[in-house]
Amino acid sequence: MASLLVICFKASLFLFLFLFLHVHTVTCTEYEAGGDDGWVIPKGNDADQMYNRWASGNRFKPDDIVHFKYKEDSVMVVTEEEYQKCRSSHPFFYSNNGDTVFKLERPGLFYFISGVSGHCERGQKMIIKVLEPPANSPEQPQNQTTTDEKNNGSVLSPSMASPINIVLLVLSFLLLLFH
Incomplete structure (x- = not known):
């Protein structure tokens, strides 16, 4: 149960950082x-x-x-x-x-x-x-x-919702889960 909480925390943190960086990118x-x-x-x-x-x-x-x-x-x-x-x-x-x-x-x-x-x-x-x-x-x-x-x-x-960004997000999330 504790490892599941750690994984959820890491995933949430990653998702927050990923979205924060993309939303605040000025182009x-x-x-x-x-x-x-x-x-x-x-x-x-x-x-x-x-x-x-x-x-x-x-x-x-x-x-x-x-x-x-x-x-x-x-x-x-x-x-x-x-x-x-x-x-x-x-x-x-x-x-x-x-x-x-x-x-x-x-x-x-x-x-x-x-x-x-x-x-x-x-x-x-x-x-x-x-x-x-x-x-x-x-x-x-x-x-x-x-x-x-x-x-x-x-x-x-x-x-930011381009197919490349979505694939990168999913791959990064999976790497985080299995790391």
Whole structure:
């Protein structure tokens, strides 16, 4: 009877620690700007709104990441006025390395434009609205990255109840029982 109590105690402690660590893990969602095409000059009808349509199809929250992939271009974060004029001499953020990662650190609007002359005017610009986190709901725990085809190639992180986590939990529990 005493060994059964020890096993139950160990199992309960393990389960508590496992859930505590997963619930308190803070992660974010990473989005590929523009989906599969990346950060390029849009083509076709309504090219000037391509990136804004993509952005409005996603729900951005603080600490999410936008990943810009491009060749011979750049990404700038600018004011609303500079966004409208498609130029900035003093952007808040500038990168031209072809593989830019930008963290959305706060709720509100972010204005992105290409820094290459003429690209913004041809539609390579985007407004991202980062939503306020809900006041009374905890963040979804997330830990693994997959591509979501429905959201034009944005990258999403599923909740902790993934099949891998469940298998790991069961295996760990069994090891604890027989140890």
